[in-house]
Amino acid sequence: MNNTGELCGYIRGIIGAHHNLFPDYAFAEKKFEPGVTPIPVSGKIVGFYEIDHLIEAIFDFHWTDGSFTSRFESRLARAVGTRHAAMCNSGSSANFLAVAAVKEHLGWKDGDKIVTTVCGFPTTLNAILMNNLVPVFVDVELPYYNAEADVVIDAVAKHDAAGVFMAHTLGNPFDAPYIASHTVVIEDNCDALMSSIGQEMTGAIGIAATQSFYPAHNITTGEGGAVLTEIPALDKIIRSYRDWGRDCWCGTGCDNTCGKRFDWQFPDLPIGFDHKYVYSRIGGNMKSTDLNAAIGIAQLKRLDLFTSQRQENFDRIYGGLKDVGMEEYFILPEPTPHSRPSWFGFLLTIKDEAPFTRNAICRYLQSQNIATRNLFAGNLLMQPAYRGLDAPIFGSLEVSNKIMRDTFWIGCYPGINEEMCDYMVEIISNYAQAAARLKANPNELYCE
Numbered sequence: 417m418n419n420t421g422e423l424c425g426y427i428r429g430i431i432g433a434h435h436n437l438f439p440d441y442a443f444a445e446k447k448f449e450p451g452v453t454p455i456p457v458s459g460k461i462v463g464f465y466e467i468d469h470l471i472e473a474i475f476d477f478h479w480t481d482g483s484f485t486s487r488f489e490s491r492l493a494r495a496v497g498t499r500h501a502a503m504c505n506s507g508s509s510a511n512f513l514a515v516a517a518v519k520e521h522l523g524w525k526d527g528d529k530i531v532t533t534v535c536g537f538p539t540t541l542n543a544i545l546m547n548n549l550v551p552v553f554v555d556v557e558l559p560y561y562n563a564e565a566d567v568v569i570d571a572v573a574k575h576d577a578a579g580v581f582m583a584h585t586l587g588n589p590f591d592a593p594y595i596a597s598h599t600v601v602i603e604d605n606c607d608a609l610m611s612s613i614g615q616e617m618t619g620a621i622g623i624a625a626t627q628s629f630y631p632a633h634n635i636t637t638g639e640g641g642a643v644l645t646e647i648p649a650l651d652k653i654i655r656s657y658r659d660w661g662r663d664c665w666c667g668t669g670c671d672n673t674c675g676k677r678f679d680w681q682f683p684d685l686p687i688g689f690d691h692k693y694v695y696s697r698i699g700g701n702m703k704s705t706d707l708n709a710a711i712g713i714a715q716l717k718r719l720d721l722f723t724s725q726r727q728e729n730f731d732r733i734y735g736g737l738k739d740v741g742m743e744e745y746f747i748l749p750e751p752t753p754h755s756r757p758s759w760f761g762f763l764l765t766i767k768d769e770a771p772f773t774r775n776a777i778c779r780y781l782q783s784q785n786i787a788t789r790n791l792f793a794g795n796l797l798m799q800p801a802y803r804g805l806d807a808p809i810f811g812s813l814e815v816s817n818k819i820m821r822d823t824f825w826i827g828c829y830p831g832i833n834e835e836m837c838d839y840m841v842e843i844i845s846n847y848a849q850a851a852a853r854l855k856a857n858p859n860e861l862y863c864e
């Protein structure tokens with residue numbers, strides 16, 4: 417065996433022989449047995465593309481961030497329509513880096529306020545807290561699951577906030593273009609890669625945006641994340657915080673990119689102290705690796721297909737539930753006006769008057785092998801980590817409290833096929849109708 421191509425062929429043979437896995441488009445061909453085949457909410461879809469790229473990166477022997485990472489970064493930036501993308505090791509790290517870098521770039525001070533939703537993923541909020549900023553909480557609205565743009569703008573004005581950091585909930589865009597015309601916006605785009613609003617892609621609207629590539633997300637690199645921005649100076653700060661807080665911007669294994677490695681002068685440092693070892697920020701090591709990036713390069717080739725499959729699955733489930741009258745029991749999710757979401761999942765909120773609870777229906781779905789998830793943490797302020805947090809709340813949190821009680825989501829990711837969509841619709845509607853019949857006639861079950 418004398419080259420990577422031969423090795424890839426050999427490994428393909430082993431995988432194919434032993435696992436019947438990874439045909440290059442794994443899930444579409446999977447046989448579905450209703451009630452037996454599990455329907456997950458999310459998952460990675462990978463094939464030989466990913467294996468080939470990974471093997472190439474292994475035999476490149478670089479293994480930290482290098483040429484695969486640079487290639488992934490530039491292709492990701494191109495896909496979203498931004499100038500820069502800095503890959504890091506998770507969406508949560510990306511959130512931290514984005515807020516730290518924007519804070520420095522815009523001269524925000526400790527204690528400055530940032531508007532965010534109370535209903536969401538914890539590390540959006542944690543990035544604000546860990547950067548010594550103060551969250552101002554706003555509620556979200558149904559059926560969009562995002563904060564209303566005018567409420568956000570009023571909250572910014574009332575609290576003299578420096579900016580806004582929130583997620584496009586489960587892929588559904590918040591009105592970032594409108595909010596960004598009033599204040600600084602950082603987008604948590606972790607769940608919304610390839611969503612758009614108006615003529616703009618989410619992730620390319622705010623001053624910075626973040627992505628996650630954990631397997632549940634639109635594409636995966638195993639673990640991974642990225643921070644996107646248009647602004648070269650901001651990208652440099654993001655990379656500095658990511659790479660130990662160093663001042664030098666040489667890529668791994670490169671020296672003297674600035675052309676004056678031994679000629680810099682910093683207060684208190686010896687004149688000409690090696691720039692590679694000058695630390696101008698208190699940073700960490702949040703880099704990813706070429707192995708992760710290689711998988712990401714392969715995944716990007718599938719991105720358009722993934723996006724259209726998510727959208728098609730969403731439309732099929734939505735149409736199915738509507739056709740069988742499920743709006744009587746559920747608030748069905750709607751795209752934010754003028755948006756085209758790449759849906760992360762299909763959200764359902766049980767109406768107040770429905771004859772069943774969230775736990776009851778989720779338990780039943782689980783018994784039928786249909787996975788469900790809550791909308792992350794629900795009202796974050798009710799979570800143990802944030803009890804007693806001293807932060808302002810703008811308006812009531814009524815909707816987030818309802819979501820905490822009554823909302824769940826099912827999958828619409830590309831591993832779910834049409835049969836699975838139809839089965840989920842059938843099981844949900846059977847359950848809801850049986851519960852309604854039982855409520856109307858409590859003796860019915862005894863008669864059967």
Ligand SMILES: Cc1ncc(COP(=O)(O)O)c(C=O)c1O
Nearest residue numbers: 506507508537583606628629630
């Ligand atoms: C909206 C949002 N932001 C951030 C994250 C964190 O991403 P990661 O798991 O890569 O840290 C997630 C994770 O699912 C998320 O949904």
